Amino acid sequence: MVSIIEKVCTKLPTKYGVYTTFLFVDPEDSLQREHCALLLGTVQKNMLLRIHSECFTGDVLGSTRCDCGEQLRLSLERIAEKKNGILLYLRQEGRGIGLAEKLRAYNLQDEGYDTVDANLRLGHQADLRNYDVAVAILQYLHVTSVDLLTNNPNKMHTLEEAGIILNKHEIKTTWGDESLVVQADISTVAGVEEAGFAQALDYEVRRKGIKVTLIAPGSVRSNFAMGHGRSQKDMKRCDILNPEDVADAVPKF
Ligand SMILES: Nc1nc2c(ncn2[C@@H]2O[C@H](COP(=O)(O)OP(=O)(O)OP(=O)(O)O)[C@@H](O)[C@H]2O)c(=O)[nH]1
Structure with missing residues (x-):
């Protein structure tokens, strides 16, 4: 269980509305990263929530190597349309490996490695992100149920395990058919297409008590x-x- 402290709270006018803006830190975090919560309106049941991990290149510079910038803007637009919602901006750049390492991973991707292999080659795990700070911030703000804008099953599971009631809303960018993204994301993480697909299916049906086992026998006479x-x-x-x-x-x- 992560503990957080509120460092400051201020009103922030943006083109998407006036946000109550909180900065939080985890006192145990050796990097003392400042995570941000942007609240539009008041805390309500089933309010829109976006948990966004920092992406300097996508969010600030408009990089087209990823769809992070587009997801950030789309989320703020959706929250503005509803006149209510929260955006958590978590300071875990580059899926947790940091900016310099993410840029090194981009160089490896240019040599033909995929995103996971590039991370592994640099000595990192495929995805180092953690959403415990997000849970701590939501609990601090007394958020009990959310409409989560995501395609990432890890986020959903962390919130569900913390007892936050959750409806999932896909976030569709121009990067293609997001209904496939849950599977595609995990497939990449797994590094093996079939194993990733089985893992994705497992995530989807596990809470219904259904166990997924992958049988990959190789060539079969058929x-x-x-x-x-x-x-x-x-x-x-x-x-x-x-x-x-x-x-x-x-x-x-
Ligand atoms: N290491 C690495 N990190 C990347 C790469 N592309 C994007 N990222 C990082 O991925 C993170 C994006 O996370 P999110 O915006 O939460 O997106 P997501 O996990 O796909 O989940 P949803 O958008 O909620 O479906 C940011 O920290 C980016 O910097 C990459 O090629 N390599």
């Missing part, structure tokens, strides 16, 4: 395989499984 580049000769190879082998394995899970 019409599907034949239609996807396998020949009759391949089908006779002894290292290709029969469909029954897979069916027999399933109950063992």
Whole structure:
């Protein structure tokens, strides 16, 4: 459980409205990062919430390497339309690895590494972000239920585990079909497409008591395989499984 202290509170006029603006720090944070909460209107049930992690390049410079800047502006617009909501601006730049390391990761991405591999190659985890400070700020502000603007399942789970009642609202940027983003995000983190898909499905259905297990048996003798580049000769190879082998394995899970 993270404890936070309020450093200052002030009114901030913006083109999206006049926000009550709080700065918080976690006294135990060695970096003493100042996290910001922007509140439009008063705290209400099911109020709009955006938890945004700092992205200097996207938010401030308008970088098109990510959609962070667009998400930030869209969130502020949605909150302004409703005349009510909170934006938490968390100081965990570059998914927690910091600005310099994120820029080094960009260089690796230019050499062909994907976002996860680039982070791993630099000696970091795929995603170092943590939303405990967000929970502490929401509790401090007496926020008990929210409409969360996100496609990120980690955020949803942290809030749910803290007992905050949550409705999820996807945040759609011009980066494509966001209904796929939950899966795509986790697929990238997992680094393996199928494993990521299973993990995404697991996140979606876990709270309903459904367990997802991925069975990835490799090549199986089937019409599907034949239609996807396998020949009759391949089908006779002894290292290709029969469909029954897979069916027999399933109950063992
Ligand atoms: N390490 C690294 N960080 C990145 C990269 N692209 C964006 N980021 C960081 O990712 C963070 C964006 O987080 P959020 O805006 O919360 O977005 P999200 O986790 O995708 O979740 P939602 O937008 O809520 O669906 C910022 O800290 C960015 O600096 C990248 O290629 N590498």
